[in-house]
Amino acid sequence: MPGQVGVGPWVGPRPDDARYDPDLLDHGDTRNVVDAYRYWRREAVAADLAARAHPFHVAIENFGHDHNIGTVVRTANAFGAAGVHIVGRRRWNRRGAMVTDRYLDVRHHDDVTALFVFAAERGLAVVAVDNTPGARPLETAALPRECVLLFGQEGPGVTGEARAAAAMTVSIAQFGSTRSINAGVAAGIAMHAWIRLHADLSTAW
Numbered sequence: 206m207p208g209q210v211g212v213g214p215w216v217g218p219r220p221d222d223a224r225y226d227p228d229l230l231d232h233g234d235t236r237n238v239v240d241a242y243r244y245w246r247r248e249a250v251a252a253d254l255a256a257r258a259h260p261f262h263v264a265i266e267n268f269g270h271d272h273n274i275g276t277v278v279r280t281a282n283a284f285g286a287a288g289v290h291i292v293g294r295r296r297w298n299r300r301g302a303m304v305t306d307r308y309l310d311v312r313h314h315d316d317v318t319a320l321f322v323f324a325a326e327r328g329l330a331v332v333a334v335d336n337t338p339g340a341r342p343l344e345t346a347a348l349p350r351e352c353v354l355l356f357g358q359e360g361p362g363v364t365g366e367a368r369a370a371a372a373m374t375v376s377i378a379q380f381g382s383t384r385s386i387n388a389g390v391a392a393g394i395a396m397h398a399w400i401r402l403h404a405d406l407s408t409a410w
Contacts, residue, residue, distance in 0.1 A: 211235035212243055224249035237303050239410045251308045257285060257408065261399050262329060262353040263392065264290035264320055266367065267297055269358045275301025276389030277356065282309055284396045285404075290353070292320050301389070317367045320353070329353050333371040334395045335363040336385060340376035343398050348375070350403045354395050359388045 215230040226246040234243050242250045263281040265274055274297040281289045282305035289311045291297055299306060314320040324331050330349040334356050348354075355371065357363035362385065368374050377394055379386065400406075 215244060220244075224253075237305070241410060247307055254282075254285065254308050255287075255310065258287040259285045259399070259404060260351045261286055261396075261403075262288045262290060262324075263356070263396065264292055264314075264331075264353050265356045265388070265392070266317070266358050266364060267291050267293040268364070269360070272298050273301070273359055273387060273389040273392075275299055275303075277392040278302040278309065278311065279305045280389070280393045280396060282306075284400055286396070288312060290314055290320055290323070292317060317364060317370065320355075320367075321370050324353050327351075330372040331355055331367075331370065333357075333363045333368050333374040334377070334391060335368065335374055336376040336379065337362070337368065337374060340374040343375040343377050343395060346373070346375045346398075348399050348402055352399075354392070354399065356388055356392050356395075360385075 211234050213233040219230055224245050226244060229244045238250060242253070263277060263286050265277050267274060274291065278289050279302050287310065289306070289309055290313075291311065292314045293316070295313050314323065321331060328351060330352045332348060332352050332354050334343070334354060349372070355363060355367055357367070363374070375395070377386065377391055
């Protein structure tokens, strides 16, 4: 069918595997998932991603109802983050996530203190990503393997409280006239910097 996304109903003997969803096998799978997960139950996809997850988390402050959070969540899914943390307002615009949040461990923290408690209990270094004086260049920084990459909302960036408590603050090199780049874009750049340092690229799809 012209314009069809995904795959149609299963053809041939049905797989004898509990990970497969009978309804998807019968009617096709048009979800935004890689081919390896076609016809799988949502819970099975989430479990497999959790088993393969990298030891970094992503957090974004949501004190101003930032519309970039959906993009950050989708990118975190793509790079295999262990979890996503929303700090501040519980509500966020899920449209940009393209339902990828269904396959991730997405948690809410009322404030920065709660996020740092979570990180400390799990031995995760919090790395603030913000273009502020004294920040280390992301391009040359050695990001910790087990960490939380923390992003601020569009405009004000990471709060002063979070920067003060972070193990380190890194900045993304810019060469144009704009003061800052989109928070969703910055998150993607920082996550990929972690991937280049620590990921086993042979496990990529």
